[in-house]
Amino acid sequence: MEPILEVKGLRKSFKDFTLQDISFSLPRGFIMGLIGPNGSGKSTTIKLIMNLMRKEAGEIRVCGLDTHRHELAVKQKIGFVYDENHFYDELTVLEMKKIVAPFYREWDEEAFTYYVHRFQLPVRKKIKELSKGNKMKFALTVALSHHAELIIMDEPTAGLDPVMRSELLEVLGELIQDERKGVLFSTHITTDLDKVADYIAMINEGRVLFSVAKDTLQETCGLVKGGKSQLTPEVKDRLIGLREGSFGFEGLTTNRKQMQDLLGEQGIIERPTLEEIMVYLVRGYRDADVGS
Numbered sequence: 001m002e003p004i005l006e007v008k009g010l011r012k013s014f015k016d017f018t019l020q021d022i023s024f025s026l027p028r029g030f031i032m033g034l035i036g037p038n039g040s041g042k043s044t045t046i047k048l049i050m051n052l053m054r055k056e057a058g059e060i061r062v063c064g065l066d067t068h069r070h071e072l073a074v075k076q077k078i079g080f081v082y083d084e085n086h087f088y089d090e091l092t093v094l095e096m097k098k099i100v101a102p103f104y105r106e107w108d109e110e111a112f113t114y115y116v117h118r119f120q121l122p123v124r125k126k127i128k129e130l131s132k133g134n135k136m137k138f139a140l141t142v143a144l145s146h147h148a149e150l151i152i153m154d155e156p157t158a159g160l161d162p163v164m165r166s167e168l169l170e171v172l173g174e175l176i177q178d179e180r181k182g183v184l185f186s187t188h189i190t191t192d193l194d195k196v197a198d199y200i201a202m203i204n205e206g207r208v209l210f211s212v213a214k215d216t217l218q219e220t221c222g223l224v225k226g227g228k229s230q231l232t233p234e235v236k237d238r239l240i241g242l243r244e245g246s247f248g249f250e251g252l253t254t255n256r257k258q259m260q261d262l263l264g265e266q267g268i269i270e271r272p273t274l275e276e277i278m279v280y281l282v283r284g285y286r287d288a289d290v291g292s
């Protein structure tokens, strides 16, 4: 089966920022996390996928359909949760539902009712009176009520308390029990991804640094720690985001095996968290910029 989402060579420039060579692909049945520091281009990438912004180059396919040529069909297949409220503030939850439902050919009233209860959404309250968490839950409820195959969310967990965050992640986990579905969500809270993501794509300064299975990432990357005597020129050359102190050194390797061979028996290489991988890579990127 074709991937649920395929992005190739995406490009978009603003006055002070260029998003370029954005390519990644998400197979059905999996969750992909899009990570990267603030301003790295996550929301822009998502807006381009959603056709909310015009791309300058590249190709995007959802369920095998070109999102430009088949815009309407693709919109039916995507459940979208935006990072800001895009509903009418003055309407109640039920009133708003009546407006959005007709846009979807496969609107499922039963699914809507199910999620409203599950999330305990106060349906008679105006959108503007909902808490941030409830606004997100309402957006998610709509996204899950029209048999979308691909769920796309921009920073859905930002500003949510831990209970709501884990509730959201639980729903996503359940969703992809259906192997035809897929989820793409951006976040800078990497612990969300430790829990549910199967694939990670990382963007930094408008480019994809990597897009791989989370397990592969954590197997190939390693956090290297050692004393000064172990920091030979070969080791130094290969470490990313290296920091030296009186204690010794710390850095990231993206080739654990090679590094272990270089360091020998005494070398300590730990399994990095996603957060550490992100921090070291961004740091390494900046160090390289400063050096050049």
Ligand code: ADP
Pocket (backbone or CB within 6 Å): 014, 015, 016, 017, 036, 037, 038, 039, 040, 041, 042, 043, 044, 045
């Ligand atoms: P992220 O979601 O990763 O925080 P964004 O995609 O929102 O990053 O933004 C990436 C960069 O593009 C930022 O420097 C931002 O200021 C810039 N940018 C985003 N949208 C616009 C726009 N409509 N006009 C000009 N610059 C923009």
Ligand code: MG
Pocket (backbone or CB within 6 Å): 042, 043, 044, 083, 154, 155
């Ligand atoms: Mg953003």
